[in-house]
Amino acid sequence: MTKRPNILYVFADQLRYDALGCTGSTKAQTPNIDRFAREAASFSNAVVNTPVCTAYRASLLTGKHTTSHGMVINELRMNPNQRCLGHMLTDAGYNTAYIGKWHLYANELGSHYEPRNSFVPRGPHRLGFDGEWKAFNFHHENFSPPAYYHEETPDKIEHPGEYEPTVQTDQAIDFVRRAARDPDGRPFSLVLSYGPPHDPWGPDNVPERFWRMFSDVDFPNPPNYRDTDDAPYRDRWASLSDAERAELASWRRGYHAQVASLDAEFGRLMAALEGSGEAENTIVVFTSDHGEMFGAQGRRAKLIFYEEAARVPYFMRWSGQIPAGSRPDVCLSTVDILPTLAGLAGLPVADDVEGMDLSHWARGETGPEPEVALMQGCGATARWQDGHEWRAVRDKRYTYGVFRVDGKELLFDRLIDPYQQTNLAADPALAGEKIRLKAAMERWMARINDSFEASSWYRDHWTDGDRRILRSATAEFGPQAD
Numbered sequence: 063m064t065k066r067p068n069i070l071y072v073f074a075d076q077l078r079y080d081a082l083g084c085t086g087s088t089k090a091q092t093p094n095i096d097r098f099a100r101e102a103a104s105f106s107n108a109v110v111n112t113p114v115c116t117a118y119r120a121s122l123l124t125g126k127h128t129t130s131h132g133m134v135i136n137e138l139r140m141n142p143n144q145r146c147l148g149h150m151l152t153d154a155g156y157n158t159a160y161i162g163k164w165h166l167y168a169n170e171l172g173s174h175y176e177p178r179n180s181f182v183p184r185g186p187h188r189l190g191f192d193g194e195w196k197a198f199n200f201h202h203e204n205f206s207p208p209a210y211y212h213e214e215t216p217d218k219i220e221h222p223g224e225y226e227p228t229v230q231t232d233q234a235i236d237f238v239r240r241a242a243r244d245p246d247g248r249p250f251s252l253v254l255s256y257g258p259p260h261d262p263w264g265p266d267n268v269p270e271r272f273w274r275m276f277s278d279v280d281f282p283n284p285p286n287y288r289d290t291d292d293a294p295y296r297d298r299w300a301s302l303s304d305a306e307r308a309e310l311a312s313w314r315r316g317y318h319a320q321v322a323s324l325d326a327e328f329g330r331l332m333a334a335l336e337g338s339g340e341a342e343n344t345i346v347v348f349t350s351d352h353g354e355m356f357g358a359q360g361r362r363a364k365l366i367f368y369e370e371a372a373r374v375p376y377f378m379r380w381s382g383q384i385p386a387g388s389r390p391d392v393c394l395s396t397v398d399i400l401p402t403l404a405g406l407a408g409l410p411v412a413d414d415v416e417g418m419d420l421s422h423w424a425r426g427e428t429g430p431e432p433e434v435a436l437m438q439g440c441g442a443t444a445r446w447q448d449g450h451e452w453r454a455v456r457d458k459r460y461t462y463g464v465f466r467v468d469g470k471e472l473l474f475d476r477l478i479d480p481y482q483q484t485n486l487a488a489d490p491a492l493a494g495e496k497i498r499l500k501a502a503m504e505r506w507m508a509r510i511n512d513s514f515e516a517s518s519w520y521r522d523h524w525t526d527g528d529r530r531i532l533r534s535a536t537a538e539f540g541p542q543a544d
Contacts (some may be wrong), residue, residue, distance in 0.1 A: 066154065066407050067380060068344040069251040070238070070335065074324055075115065075163060075260040076364065078353030079108075079373040081321050091275055091322040094329030098348060099377050103384050103424050105394040108376035109435050109456055113352035113364040114443055115165050115200070116140075118396055119255075122351075123147045123166075123189055125400035125415035127438060129512045132534035134440035134520045139169035140189070141531040141539035145412035147400050148190025154409055157248045158193035159237045161230050162211075162255030165200040169529035171444055174201055175208055177216035184214060186543060191253070196233050202260050204267050204320075225269050227256050231327040235334040242338035250340075254331075258324050259354075263316025272319040272326075281314035286481040288360030295465050297442035297450045300361040310357050317354070342381045345406055347399075350374040359482070367437045367454035367463045368482055378424055380406065385426040392423045393457055395435035414536065416510060433457065434499065436506040441517025448516040455503040462487075462499035466514055473499070511535040 083090045084099040085106075110118050112128040120126075120133040123146040133140055151158050167187055168179035180199045182188055188195065196219075198211045204227065206220035213219065221229045234254050241250035258268070265273045289307075302310075328348065335341045353371045355361040364371040376394060378384055383406070394402070397417030404411045405421030422429040434455040442450050454463035461474045461482065471487040473496050486492045507514065512535055515523075524533050530542045 065247060065343065066156070066249045066409075067383075068241075068249050068340055069151070069156075069403060069407065070254070070344055070346045071252070071403075072254045072256070072328065072331070072346070072348050074256045074258060074321075074350045076352060076354045077259055077321065077324075077350035077375065078370055079375050081259070081318065082375060085375055089276075089279055089281070090318060092325040094325045094332065095348060095377075098328070098332060098346075098379065099375075101386050102346075102348075102377040102379035103386065103426070104388045105376040105378070105392065105423075106388050106390045107392065107458055108349070108374055108394045109372045109437065110352045110374055111396045111436060112438050112440070113366065113371040115163075115351055117438075118351035119165055121396040122399055125397050125411065125417045126536070127397055127416055127436060127510055127512070128440060129438060129535040130414070130416060130510050130537070132520075132524050132531035132539070133166070134524075135442065135446070135517065136165070136444035137168055137171045137529060138525070139530045139542060140166040140187075141542055142186035142189055143539040143542075144189075144537075145414070146189040147403075148188065148192070150190070150400075150404065150409050150411070151251045152190050152192050154407075155248055157241050157244055157250040158191050159196075159234075159241075159250070159252045160188070160191040160194070160255075161196045161233050161237070161252065162198075163200050163257055164197045164255070168199045171529075174199070177212070177218065180210075180218075181212045181216040194237055196230075197255075202257060202262060204257060225323070227258060227324060227327045230254060230256065231331050234331055238331075238335055238338050238340070242340045256324055256327075258320035259317045261313070261317075263313040263320070265316070268316060268319045268323055272323045273316070275322055276315040276318050279315060279318070281311050281318070283310065284356075284358050284481065286359055286483050287357045290360050294467060294470075295450055295452070296361055297365070297445070297447060299363045299443040300355070300365065302357060302360070302362050306362070307357065314356060317356075345378065345380045345384075345403065347376070347378050347403075349376045363443065365439055365443050365450075367439070367452065367456070367461060369461075369476065369480070372437060372456070380424075384424050387426070389423050391458065392420060392431045393435045394420055394423075395432070395437075398432065434502045434506070436503060437463075438512070440515075440520060446518050446521040448518050451514065451517060453503060453507065453512075453514055455499050455506070457499070460495055460499060462496060462503065464500075466516065471496070471500075
């Protein structure tokens with residue numbers, strides 16, 4: 063039997079599509095990612111179904127939309143009674159490892175550094191990743207303290223004076239080298255979840271040499287910057303105070319410094335993979351969980367359907383199997399990742415997977431593709447707070463969205479309006495496109511039983527009252543074991 067391909071899945075936190083040299087930035091310092099992108103298939107219309115940390119991770123691991131896995135806001139505990147990527151890999155005989163941020167276990171808003179929230183015990187809550195584990199639920203500081211991780215106990219493992227992505231890359235390199243020499247010849251799978259370029263973006267959260275790269279670089283506001291927030295719809299995380307607006311240029315410098323630091327680490331990892339002898343038989347993905355608004359549309363952070371938050375780089379390389387080049391004609395979204403990886407590796411997927419296997423597109427062929435990517439916003443980023451909910455769809459040219467609180471519709475033609483500054487929802491010339499996109503959105507929602515509820519409804523109907531998910535729009539998962 064031919065050995066299955068290894069899978070190396072690397073993703074950043076809050077890396078937007080346009081923050082790399084290979085995606086058009088003239089200020090990025092990303093030679094290693096740029097080189098990798100030239101060797102890979104680039105899904106240049108890739109978007110995130112719900113642009114926030116927890117929902118992305120749950121959709122990545124289940125192949126299901128947010129209202130189907132139930133992780134509608136951050137700081138919820140995912141129900142483990144779902145078949146996930148880790149289960150598939152483990153059952154197929156993969157030697158698995160998970161390194162970095164997890165963000166699927168804590169069921170408390172705040173107290174991020176308490177082991178009761180940051181340590182994920184071995185068992186069902188690791189969602190099938192039964193091999194090597196060097197992870198934490200989440201934090202955003204990159205030096206110890208407070209940066210740390212866990213292995214098999216609640217004890218915090220710190221790395222004083224060392225940059226967290228460097229430590230994680232060292233751990234990943236060590237795993238790859240050992241896995242390549244596996245005496246049983248097992249394929250390996252590693253998920254590496256980096257923290258940068260998530261805020262804070264100060265000089266104390268990135269090595270000095272990367273901060274210096276951008277200390278004198280000008281990062282002006284984009285054309286769609288607005289001095290006022292989209293008040294009826296934003297949550298607290300999307301708000302910008304006057305003091306924060308004054309920091310935007312500095313934040314962008316720190317952000318790009320962190321991106322450059324990740325580029326250096328990713329380069330080291332790719333060199334180690336080449337040196338292991340396993341590069342030819344390894345599917346490598348580099349991507350992100352969502353983007354960052356940085357004042358565009360009057361917002362910061364993510365959790366909105368605008369391009370700055372929802373569009374992400376997605377590069378996939380497998381020598382001899384995946385031809386290099388752009389794939390602009392297919393709208394890959396988070397739910398498609400699991401079935402596409404499974405299609406490439408010859409793995410079966412669960413019946414409740416909602417995404418599409420796009421492995422034929424990865425291989426440079428044409429064939430079935432999603433008409434649109436469904437995007438969902440189910441509340442505030444991490445609080446049970448009504449008034450921020452939205453639904454949207456995105457195809458290769460248009461984005462259509464609607465807010466629940468007042469039914470306001472937005473339609474953007476990104477081909478002629480890439481900064482999404484002109485709302486065409488009331489334009490008679492685009493009435494047909496609006497009808498088409500709205501109908502596609504409603505078909506998707508009906509298919510997955512998405513009834514577009516207020517955020518508090520999900521709290522009252524899907525949780526145990528203590529931020530643990532019991533059910534979703536498509537399933538009764540049952541009680542969670544601690």
